[in-house]
Amino acid sequence: IAGITQAPTSQILAAGRRMTLRCTQDMRHNAMYWYRQDLGLGLRLIHYSNTAGTTGKGEVPDGYSVSRANTDDFPLTLASAVPSQTSVYFCASSEESGTYNEQFFGPGTRLTVL
Amino acid sequence: GQNIDQPTEMTATEGAIVQINCTYQTSGFNGLFWYQQHAGEAPTFLSYNVLDGLEEKGRFSSFLSRSKGYSYLLLKELQMKDSASYLCAGTDSNYQLIWGAGTKLIIKP
Numbered sequence: 001i002a003g004i005t006q007a008p009t010s011q012i013l014a015a016g017r018r019m020t021l022r023c024t025q026d027m028r029h030n031a032m033y034w035y036r037q038d039l040g041l042g043l044r045l046i047h048y049s050n051t052a053g054t055t056g057k058g059e060v061p062d063g064y065s066v067s068r069a070n071t072d073d074f075p076l077t078l079a080s081a082v083p084s085q086t087s088v089y090f091c092a093s094s095e096e097s098g099t100y101n102e103q104f105f106g107p108g109t110r111l112t113v114l
Numbered sequence: 115g116q117n118i119d120q121p122t123e124m125t126a127t128e129g130a131i132v133q134i135n136c137t138y139q140t141s142g143f144n145g146l147f148w149y150q151q152h153a154g155e156a157p158t159f160l161s162y163n164v165l166d167g168l169e170e171k172g173r174f175s176s177f178l179s180r181s182k183g184y185s186y187l188l189l190k191e192l193q194m195k196d197s198a199s200y201l202c203a204g205t206d207s208n209y210q211l212i213w214g215a216g217t218k219l220i221i222k223p
Binding site for chain 1 (some may be wrong): 118131144145147155156157158159162164201205211212214215216
């Protein structure tokens with residue numbers, strides 16, 4: 001593995017189903033982030049983690065949950081998917097949170113909720 | 115409120131120079147980032163400014179004026195591969211990034 005990987009690459013999901021998007025990094029970065037990107041809108045932060053064992057809510061956390069059991073993994077769970085959660089989801093990481101937190105992005109997961 | 119504004123789309127000619135502007139309003143300020151995003155791909159880091167002035171990095175330069183809440187990305191000697199979206203992002207008081215919607219740059223031969 002080099003950098004950040006996300007799985008699945010794309011997914012079509014029925015409304016009401018539970019879904020976990022996976023994210024793994026091998027750079028030993030302390031901080032990790034989940035964003036969604038919708039046409040015409042900027043990246044919006046869903047949840048973040050400044051270090052393993054801690055998480056925080058971003059701009060649009062409702063309907064999503066995260067966990068950070070170790071440094072490398074940061075899964076995002078949709079407990080009961082709704083069509084408004086159709087989006088491209090990017091996981092990112094940075095060496096630290098704080099000033100100059102250059103973020104490295106995974107390839108994204110394209111999720112469609114029907 | 116917090117807001118990042120940048121033009122939706124710009125067109126330029128191969129070999130020319132283009133300037134992409136960004137104005138920001140954030141609850142705190144700890145620096146401004148520019149990222150490049152090709153269609154269907156992830157954003158990649160281009161530049162970071164925290165002090166006023168111009169930062170040059172090859173064909174790309176980024177400028178910041180903290181007093182005006184203004185930044186621009188300058189791309190010189192445009193190449194077809196520069197066709198992409200350019201994302202401006204400012205940091206808030208919690209060091210999280212607030213992102214603009216991106217400027218889609220179209221390069222014509």
